[in-house]
Amino acid sequence: MDVVDLKEFYGSPLGAAARRLLTHRIRARIRGLKGGVILGIGYATPYLDVWREEADRVLGFMPARQGVAHWPLTGPSATALVDDSEMPLPDGVVDLALVVHGLELSEHLQETLREIWRVLAPGGRAIFVVPNRSGMWARSDSTPFGHGRPFSRSQLTDLLRDAMFSPSGWANALFVPPVQRGFLIRSAAAWERLGLWMWPAFSGVIIVEAVKQVYSVRRPKRARRLVPKFNPVPQPATVGRAGLSNRRENTLDRCAPPI
Incomplete structure (x- = not known):
């Protein structure tokens, strides 16, 4: 999806309701990020405002195929247009990565996950928000969650483990039907x-x-050095002609059949 379509969706009543519901669920899982570094990947800027006063730095990386939008609305921009499989960050500098509209639209899924793993600090956390294969939103292309690749829970578990992530918590959200109807949107919390x-x-x-x-x-173990139990007895390199003759005679005597 284009960044213009994403901005238009979150500017609609249904998009505003989805943002409120998802922000509540995400915020309930994340605590203790004061002074940390938060990175939004995909189109995660609608969900980053809640951490601007708390975190030391909040950044938004948007993939080149999607386009980039200025954020926040006031002050210097904190967003950048990047290749999501090669992010312009050093290793291990991010405390939390929030991925929204990222995995399902990625063209190089494994490379993107490995890059997220690289920029996260040891023990850092990542929050992935993806369309549910069994839900209504994945079947409606009127919202951004109806585009790209939906996931089941087992598929997502295998994908994260292959990328050296350990899933530590699950949540579900967006049960309201994905239609622009005022009475449905007003009752979104009840849904x-x-x-x-x-x-x-x-x-x-x-x-x-x-x-x-x-x-x-x-560290690999060193190979054990093999030491022979019996020391070999050195033999003379050459023998005289007489000694060689006697040796041949003794060998013939031993090999000759008895008479």
Whole structure:
């Protein structure tokens, strides 16, 4: 999707309701980021405002195929147009990565996940918001969550583990039907409570929190040096003609059959 389409959706009543519901669910999972570095990937800027006063730095990286939008509305821009498989950051500098409209639209999924893993600090966390394959939002192309590749929970688990992430928490959100109807949007909070109680597997999106895994590297053991138990007895390099003649005679005597 183009960045213009994304901005238009979040400027609509349905997009504003989706932002409120998702921000509440994401915020409930994240605590203790005062003084940290937060990176939004994809089109995550609608959800980053809540951390601007708390975090030391908040950045937004938008993929080149999508386009970039200025954010925040006031002050210097904190967004950049990047290749999501080669981000302009050193290793291990990000405390939290928030990925919204990122994985489902990525053309190089494994490379993107490995790049997110690289820029995260050891023990850093990532929040992935993806369309639910079983939900209504993935079946409607009138919203950004209806574009790209939806995921099931098992698919997302395998994908994150292959990229050296450990899923540590799950949440579901967006149970309101994805239609621009005033009475439905006004009752979005009631739809959310009812959906979480009755049919959580059919939410519009899946939210997963994952932790960067860092494996310890053991030094290889040194190969044991083999020492012979018995010392070899050196033999003379040459023998005289007489000694060679006697040796041949003794060998023939041993090999001759008895008479």
